[in-house]
Amino acid sequence: MRKICVVNQKGGVGKTTTSVNLATGLARRKKRVLILDLDSQGNIGTCLGAHPERTMYDLLVGGVKVIDCIHKVEENLHIIGADSRLAEAEAIMMGKPNRERILSTVMDKLNYDDFDFIIMDCPPSLSLLNQNALLFADEAIIPSATETLSFLGLKKMIETIDEYNNMFDHDLMIGGILPTMYDRRNRVCIEVLGKMEDAFNGMTLDPIRVNSKLIEAPGYAKTIFDYAKSSRGAQDYQKLVEFVIRNE
Ligand SMILES: Nc1ncnc2c1ncn2[C@@H]1O[C@H](COP(=O)(O)OP(=O)(O)O)[C@@H](O)[C@H]1O
Numbered sequence: 001m002r003k004i005c006v007v008n009q010k011g012g013v014g015k016t017t018t019s020v021n022l023a024t025g026l027a028r029r030k031k032r033v034l035i036l037d038l039d040s041q042g043n044i045g046t047c048l049g050a051h052p053e054r055t056m057y058d059l060l061v062g063g064v065k066v067i068d069c070i071h072k073v074e075e076n077l078h079i080i081g082a083d084s085r086l087a088e089a090e091a092i093m094m095g096k097p098n099r100e101r102i103l104s105t106v107m108d109k110l111n112y113d114d115f116d117f118i119i120m121d122c123p124p125s126l127s128l129l130n131q132n133a134l135l136f137a138d139e140a141i142i143p144s145a146t147e148t149l150s151f152l153g154l155k156k157m158i159e160t161i162d163e164y165n166n167m168f169d170h171d172l173m174i175g176g177i178l179p180t181m182y183d184r185r186n187r188v189c190i191e192v193l194g195k196m197e198d199a200f201n202g203m204t205l206d207p208i209r210v211n212s213k214l215i216e217a218p219g220y221a222k223t224i225f226d227y228a229k230s231s232r233g234a235q236d237y238q239k240l241v242e243f244v245i246r247n248e
């Protein structure tokens with residue numbers, strides 16, 4: 001089983017969009033996927049039209065078994081959802097021993113043969129929940145918008161991963177840096193993509209182009225593959241899916 005966190009401390013760079021579409025794309029390729037929503041906004045449930053009763057809160061601090069928090073969305077695709085109580089869970093976790101590894105501990109009860117992939121949608125911060133995700137994951141995919149401020153934040157994110165790896169004797173690998181919202185008619189996008197490719201040679205993946213269908217799809221509780229299957233967004237996320245599968 002591969003555990004991939006989709007992470008960037010910056011908000012609005014495409015983490016949730018990437019988590020939902022990567023996970024669904026993998027599930028449609030017959031991989032058994034579990035998405036963990038670690039953001040108290042609970043966007044994953046909204047995007048997939050799933051509103052599980054038991055959530056991340058129950059799993060992390062409510063003493064509910066992992067198997068009872070998993071909600072089936074469709075064949076091969078399951079989620080553990082989140083809601084606003086997740087912020088409360090995080091406050092409770094702060095006072096617990098070994099607080100950076102609570103997610104790893106509760107997930108340990110899962111039968112790892114039941115899934116091929118766990119995809120984690122991380123919150124936009126360097127919070128305790130994010131630390132938990134980074135320490136549970138073995139690969140990180142880092143979406144980063146192709147604009148200047150995101151590029152600056154990206155360097156910080158990679159430094160943070162190095163720090164955590166050292167501090168906690170962990171081995172989180174960078175599976176890829178994913179340029180998002182790329183518009184090839186926009187000079188800034190072209191320049192920033194070039195800088196990303198120079199600075200992170202070999203790690204920078206093919207960009208996800210800017211596409212209004214990706215913005216519209218959650219409003220219909222649909223993934224890009226159901227909402228607009230021949231759109232640029234669907235093509236680009238399909239490429240990411242194939243990349244992740246090849247990287248096995
Ligand atoms: N490739 C894209 N093109 C256009 N809009 C996008 C793209 N990817 C994401 N978005 C939009 O940008 C906003 C932020 O994306 P989201 O995935 O929620 O980011 P994050 O989870 O990092 O905060 C959302 O409205 C989303 O629909």
Ligand SMILES: [Mg+2]
Nearest residue numbers: 015016039043
């Ligand atoms: Mg998000």
